[in-house]
Amino acid sequence: MNLTEHYNQLYKTSSEIISAGKYSIDSELKNESDSRFGITLLIRPNDEIKANIEAFINELKKAEPEQYFYPDSDIHITVMSIISCSDKFTLNQISPNEYIEVICRSMVDVEKIKIHYKGITASPSAIMIQGFPSDETLNNLRNRLRENFKNSGLQQSIDSRYEISTAHSTVMRFQEKLQNPKKLIEITEKFRDYDFGEFEVKNLELVYNDWYQRKSTTRVLGDFGLR
Known part of the structure; x- marks a missing residue:
């Protein structure tokens, strides 16, 4: 997949869609009884990158303070959604160590992964930072x-919802009617x-x-260092 073309089209x-007021609101964000859980292998950006993202989020907050913004602690790139979030899944259904073993086996000879966060993209219900892996390692x-x-x-x-191929990070989701969709798009432009920035x-x-x-x-089940 050509990531640049994919992000541009998105x-x-x-x-x-957002400018026309036809965006989607995620009604589950305020649902305190939301019980959808899953298992994910993910990457977290470093503090320097998070600080740069925070400056962007602050601009978005000024225009749309009622929306949902990801705190630093939650910003991530999904490597693989191993068990998609569902209200039918609970942790006691699996043995985490068996999953850790498969991941360790998959990571043999995996060396450096570098991600360059450059530009933003959007979906009809969210704003995202574009991530570009430096090579085919990911x-x-x-x-x-x-x-x-x-x-x-x-x-x-795995891949039951869609086959993951991007390296983006979602930073904003729409949980209320937008106050000024056109202003939001001005900021994203x-x-x-x-x-x-880029991080290893x-x-x-x-x-x-x-x-x-x-x-x-969130409960951390395993932590896998890279060389």
């Missing part, structure tokens, strides 16, 4: 995870090609998480 379509790891989990016999739902991934986390990766409900 932004073009979604910015038009995609190769994903393919190994797919193959090894498929052959493991363990409960998994300003940051459309903004360079948030030091570790991956396997987490038991809710739909929004909130720190308060």
